[in-house]
Amino acid sequence: QAQLVESGGGLVQAGDSLRLSCAASGRTFSREVMAWFRQAPGKEREFVAAINWSGSTYYTDSVKGRFTISRDNAKSTAYLQMNSLKPEDTAVYYCAASRTSAFPYSGNYYLKNEYDLWGQGTQVTVSS
Numbered sequence: 546q547a548q549l550v551e552s553g554g555g556l557v558q559a560g561d562s563l564r565l566s567c568a569a570s571g572r573t574f575s576r577e578v579m580a581w582f583r584q585a586p587g588k589e590r591e592f593v594a595a596i597n598w599s600g601s602t603y604y605t606d607s608v609k610g611r612f613t614i615s616r617d618n619a620k621s622t623a624y625l626q627m628n629s630l631k632p633e634d635t636a637v638y639y640c641a642a643s644r645t646s647a648f649p650y651s652g653n654y655y656l657k658n659e660y661d662l663w664g665q666g667t668q669v670t671v672s673s
């Protein structure tokens with residue numbers, strides 16, 4: 546059974562860094578789009594970053610220049626390096642995967658319903 550398991554969340558201060566990991570198993574993730582979403586209390590789950598099979602990356606505007614998504618296909622793991630964290634980055638962060646190797650339009654990466662597999666989430670809390 547395919548699954549995604551996130552780790553690396555925690556409580557940090559503004560300006561600190563964290564690296565989230567998403568360990569995938571149960572299917573061939575090297576040819577799939579991997580993404581990170583986040584959900585703050587009382588808000589909708591929103592797109593953060595995505596990476597397709599060739600390594601092309603996509604980011605929401607609020608994290609550009611601060612967050613970096615990457616993948617290690619040999620380890621079936623995706624990462625989200627988060628630098629210069631802000632209190633508004635506080636949320637539960639979810640890893641997601643799509644059986645598609647690359648979406649035809651960049652807008653597709655931002656859509657929750659393009660992803661068929663989700664992890665359980667990891668909490669990131671940034672104090673001011």
